[in-house]
Amino acid sequence: MAVTHIFFAVFALVLVYKSDVCSSTHVSSSPTDAAVLIVVDQSGKGHYRTIREAINAVPSKNSELIYISIKPGIYREKLVVPADKPFITLSGTDASNTIITWNDGGRIFDSATLSVMASDFVAIALTIQNTFGMRGKGIALRVSADKAAFYGCRILSYQDTLLDDYGRHYYYNCYIEGATDFICGNAASFFESCQLHSLAKAFGILTAQHRNSPSENTGFIFLGCNITGSPGGTDLGRPWGPYSRVIFGNTFMSNTVSPEGWRDWDDPRAQRTVYYGEYNCYGPGANRAKRVGWSRELSHDQSAQFLNRDIIGARSWLRPLPTHFKKRRPQHVFDVKDYFWKN
Template identity: 40%
Template sequence: MVITVSAQGDADYIRLQDAIDSLATAGGAPVTIRIKPGVYEEKITIPAAAPPILLLGEDRDRTILTWSDNAHTLGADGQPLGTFRSGTLNVLAESFTAENVTIRNASGPGTGQAVAAFVDAGRAVFRNAALLGDQDTLYTGQGLQYYNDCYIEGDVDYIFGAATAVFDRCTLHNKRSRGYITAASTPEGTRFGYVFLDCKITSGEGVRDVYLGRPWRPYAHVAFIRTVMDGSVAAEGWHNWGQPDREETSRYEEFASSGSGADAAARVAWSRQLSAAEAADYRIIEIFRGWHPEGY
């Protein structure tokens, strides 16, 4: 089943949420929603009962889903939304894929936590997507998540959560100094948290002292494999969030980092440089316990 959305009105639906809501009577068969270029000012929710959806844009840079809630925005009940309800795109379904779209939280810097995408799915795939925001841009709630050739920007904890997530050939863009890229909350006993494969870290002019991660929860796991890091990355690499006990339980790892921000000798003593044999285990099919997202 294919349905179309266009902000200009030359499609099945003008609003993306209306297209999604229409699927309640479509049964469980996979659905492709084709989105024509345009700016869609909507807060989008993919409900838990939704069938497998492919959200397919025509042009990433011209197909923009945008909203501007933040943690302090008042909800319908008159209470602040908080971080977890601030998302522009909220994916709660078991199976979801998005390609060639930009997802933006336009709340702006200094407004606090403001999520662009909250992904709480069983299996989710983002290909050639841009995730734009400042603090808490991408909230990876749970499940298995795959990000391929994506651009993700932010300043503080802009990739955070408990999911097992692979970032494959993605660009991570640091927007301000003394920030943090990841804030993983990997559950205890989970082998893989965040794995960055062949990614690139860039930054705005003058940005420096950005940490690769800090542990939101005690058993955070983050691995950067063959990542090119610019000079914005802090020499020590990792931060303990002011809780030294988390140095004992967090697993922060690198292999073959390169670039001016990749000084292995300067990293904190409680992080690890993986051997070639250890890094070879960081294969997508292994990380995802037999699931491979190609073609998903």
């Protein structure tokens, strides 16, 4: 089962890359298509027993692709990928059995289970979890760097689950769970084929986007996603910043979405400056008959500028999985199939 899931995660990554990069004249900023392989295995059969040790082993000012393969297990670790260690991939075998978990809350920038501060980061098939619960802010994932991509990951908490802080980010086939402002920040992010699950029973907010001026090219774009949860209690978003921008396109909205759809965070002035749009959404929660009048039902032409990965410049930085791995000692390069199918 693990082999099957890692195959599909890799296959999805390759498809996304080919559809968005190979047809472009731009190239990825990746230094090479071969990666240094580091294996994390709690049983002691890998290079390290903890993910923290593997990240620490990456040299400062790294310029190589680093592929950290994490064997199944529950890793109780609070992790930071430092800004001077770009080009790191953290890959599990299946998000259901490769779990990074911590329990911390309070300050929004300090509580994250995993903080990504380095550019050119990739995560595949991981659960990233903060178990702080309903007591307050408890971030599972903080992304405060440019060019980060997440494939087949589960991101779980209650309040402020995903601090999508700044930079350009891509989420594909991810499951994101929370209740209050559970996707927040001022990044330029594209969420494709993701499930957004609200835990709220009466008052929930999916997004709190933090765009502060019309000149900022930031916002959250959701394409082909699926919104689920308890009936009637969750809004699509509210403005953390006065020019907050969120668009949902071709998204299924269950009856968890409130009829009004959006909130102004008790500041009517925001109604004149936010950009909240919906295009071709469907399901019982997509009925716009009672939507707030300051949200937008977008036409095909209006939505076209948002509903593609070009809005995050993905052609220039999304990269495929490395085609070869190499070990530091001895220097040996082998095909990706040799590792995934024999280990």
